[in-house]
Amino acid sequence: MPLAVYILGLSIFAQGTSELMLAGFLPEMATDLGVSVPEAGLLISAFAIGMLVGAPVLAALTLRLPRRTVLLAFMAIFALSHVAGALTSSYGMLFATRVVGAFVYAGFWAVAAGTAIGLVPANARAKAMSVLAGGLTVATIIGLSLGTVIGQHLGWRAAFWAVAGLSALAGVGVLLTIPGGRPEAGAVPRVSAELRAMVNPRLWLAYGTTALTTGALLSSFSYLSALLVGTTGLDSAWVPAVLALYGAGALIGITIGGRIADARPFTVLFTGVTGLILTSAALAASAPVALLTVPLVFLLGAFGFGTNPALNARPFALARNAPTLAAALNVSSFNVGITAGPWLGGLAIAGGLGYPSVAWIGAAIGVAALGAVALSAGLARTSVAHQERAEVGEIRSAV
CATH class of the missing domain: 1.20.1250.20 (MFS general substrate transporter like domains)
Structure with a gap:
């Protein structure tokens, strides 16, 4: 590197x-x-x-x-x-x-x-x-x-x-x-060419996956401190240590995801999002028990950030002719999730549902994200099959 x-x-x-x-x-x-x-x-x-x-x-x-x-x-x-x-x-x-x-x-x-x-x-x-x-x-x-x-x-x-x-x-x-x-004349990108590359339903599905996965994580994480003190009963002095444990999990997750995502992006996404759903649900169910909650915080960071390399790299694979705009709109997709997840969690808390409700919301958003990943994987397999049939047709025509 x-x-x-x-x-x-x-x-x-x-x-x-x-x-x-x-x-x-x-x-x-x-x-x-x-x-x-x-x-x-x-x-x-x-x-x-x-x-x-x-x-x-x-x-x-x-x-x-x-x-x-x-x-x-x-x-x-x-x-x-x-x-x-x-x-x-x-x-x-x-x-x-x-x-x-x-x-x-x-x-x-x-x-x-x-x-x-x-x-x-x-x-x-x-x-x-x-x-x-x-x-x-x-x-x-x-x-x-x-x-x-x-x-x-x-x-x-x-x-x-x-x-x-x-x-x-x-x-x-x-x-x-x-x-x-400046880049060489032939390598200078054109706004019109990059915009044309954006007209790809699979690309926008990837952006949707990014927003949903991020929202699922941020719904729980944004209120983690309040949950640890208000529901789990931890002393506030312990909160920084638990948040550091979340960060350690995030670092491990993103490292492992980064090593696998180039070869198997959908394996990373399926594993990470499924883990995020299960961890969020377990966090909501066991929030009053510190011995269960603290290890789950680590897993929340690991699964949540483990998907990050695949979420970041997928748009480049789908929009090879628009690397800059592909990255830009993916950044915006992350921020849609960053904004929407905490907002939905805040609505639940304001409605009197308690802090564990934000983790249930995270799990629900995660289910939607998993559906988007499954649809993306299916479309990818269909695209590969069409390409293979086209290549076979070209060979037969040549013969």
């Missing part, structure tokens, strides 16, 4: 830490900004809004520009948005910086995915994407915890400065490792 792919993973770690860290010090931010905790929580939603829109828009606008230049520009804007956020005392201004930062982060994701895919052979695409997504997994394990510690002890502004500095450092790595210059 080229060093540049790991540098891109480091860049995702730096930016992904910002996506996650606010959950660790929302009360401190609310007090400092003079707003309520729910209002401060909208800063997380602001990031999701920027991510949802930024990937396809920026991917299309920068399609014909040198990728290294685009990546550096996105990282510079991301870092500056955090500097501005650290310096402001206005809630509105901070909200705007969150949207801007997420907007270019989504664009970075899309362009970085296309770049990583272009740096490796076809049989290593899922592994390259697992390295890229692994940056976010490490952010879940280390970035979230470290950002929380910095925010709680040195103030939330210090956490913003730390993200800005780490992003600048990753930018130096991008400058030194990503090939510069």
Whole structure:
């Protein structure tokens, strides 16, 4: 795996830490900004809004520009948005910086995915994407915890400065490792050609699978801390350790998935989604019992992230002529799941169904995701059969 792919993973770690860290010090931010905790929580939603829109828009606008230049520009804007956020005392201004930062982060994701895919052979695409997504997994394990510690002890502004500095450092790595210059004339992508490649029902089914699988995971994960304290009865001091266990499971899952997904993507998807359904249902049923719940949190991370390499690589296999837009819309699909899963879980909690209900909802969304995987696998087999028949027909005609 080229060093540049790991540098891109480091860049995702730096930016992904910002996506996650606010959950660790929302009360401190609310007090400092003079707003309520729910209002401060909208800063997380602001990031999701920027991510949802930024990937396809920026991917299309920068399609014909040198990728290294685009990546550096996105990282510079991301870092500056955090500097501005650290310096402001206005809630509105901070909200705007969150949207801007997420907007270019989504664009970075899309362009970085296309770049990583272009740096490796076809049989290593899922592994390259697992390295890229692994940056976010490490952010879940280390970035979230470290950002929380910095925010709680040195103030939330210090956490913003730390993200800005780490992003600048990753930018130096991008400058030194990503090939510069414009692509050759024949390799310059065209927006029209990429848009034509998007007209593929199987591709949109893959995007739907991504959104459903992510929603199934995030429905449970978003309220995991509240479930552990409010239903399982753990002391809040133990929550970071259990979340670290979730992160460890995620890292193991994405590593194993990345090694298998290139050769057997549907095996990874069937195994991961089925495991996610069973783990979510077991988590809901055994939530009051700590000895059962804690190991299930590990499995939730393992199965949930184990599908990630296959979910990331599948669009590239279906849209070979549109690598940038394929990645961009997949980023948006992930964020649809990130937004919808917690929203549905929140509706259940607000309706008085209790914290275990979010895991039942995760299991139900997972069943829908499994149906999408089965349909995708069936269409893939049909496509292969048609191709084989066409090849036989060509041979007979030649004879």
